[in-house]
Amino acid sequence: MHGFGPILRDEHEALFPEHWECRAFALLIAVIASGALSMDEARDGVERMDPLLYLRTIHAGESYYWRWLCATEILLERKGIVTAAERHNSRPGAGNVPAGLALSCLKAEDVPERVARRGSARLGMGAPAQFSVGDRVQARNLHPEGHTRLPRYVRGRTGRIERDHGVFSFPDTSAAGLGPKPQHLYLVRFEAAELWGGEPGPGAVLVDLWDDYLEPSDERDT
Structure with a gap:
């Protein structure tokens, strides 16, 4: 929030x-x-x-x-x-x-x-990546009742994959005691104008998001 x-x-x-x-x-x-x-x-x-x-x-x-x-x-x-x-x-x-x-x-x-x-939280197991660096994605407009790491201000907004961190536990299921549900975690860049409105310009927010938080974007680069 x-x-x-x-x-x-x-x-x-x-x-x-x-x-x-x-x-x-x-x-x-x-x-x-x-x-x-x-x-x-x-x-x-x-x-x-x-x-x-x-x-x-x-x-x-x-x-x-x-x-x-x-x-x-x-x-x-x-x-x-x-x-x-x-x-x-x-x-x-x-x-x-x-x-x-x-x-x-x-x-x-x-x-x-x-x-x-200081061990890494990255999992040693494999999971298929749903996205690649450079892909345009949209954060799903989800409203889970329990714990989530999907900020409200990015839901429904479009960004770009900057980095693939590897495979991690999915926090929503882990918090509920439903297991790790391993999947890829990405660094996603959202331009400030996309999140807050106004004219395009400098400034962006970088957010770590899991596969289940994202879907392909049908928006094209201009």
């Missing part, structure tokens, strides 16, 4: 202004490392917060990591790892893991190596 104003950055701000923020960050990373959920599911968890609460925290200047903490709680309850009562009680429960959900433990001594690894 757009319309939330500029992102204000303070070069002198601490990485974690409050100590609890680094703990919230570590909690989510540890849960992802355990295999309980994916990063796409984590993003979906943030988006499934109560809309009024989400918007109110943004306008009130609440920490970004507060929303991460809420998302972690929502997802752990959805997975059956914690109960609703445990979410609202500072006393931890027995920590029962649902049958069939095998989890690994991220140990403190393994954190530096895991963080330094």
Whole structure:
């Protein structure tokens, strides 16, 4: 979405202004490392917060990591790892893991190596590319209910494939727990006039979009 104003950055701000923020960050990373959920599911968890609460925290200047903490709680309850009562009680429960959900433990001594690894999210499996560099494409006018990486302002707009990044998991299905649905991810260039109107001129927006977000464009170059 757009319309939330500029992102204000303070070069002198601490990485974690409050100590609890680094703990919230570590909690989510540890849960992802355990295999309980994916990063796409984590993003979906943030988006499934109560809309009024989400918007109110943004306008009130609440920490970004507060929303991460809420998302972690929502997802752990959805997975059956914690109960609703445990979410609202500072006393931890027995920590029962649902049958069939095998989890690994991220140990403190393994954190530096895991963080330094910086592995690519690119998948090692093949999938046919639906488009090639230079193709003109149109972003589909989709309105999914769950998580998506298709910005509203590009839906129905025409752009050009600038780069093929390779094969990645499709975030919409990954966030819903429906599997990776591997497909190609492209860097697509949208001219500013195409998105916002006005006379053609300099300026463009580059967006990473998956195969399922795109369709061939019948517009011709002029």
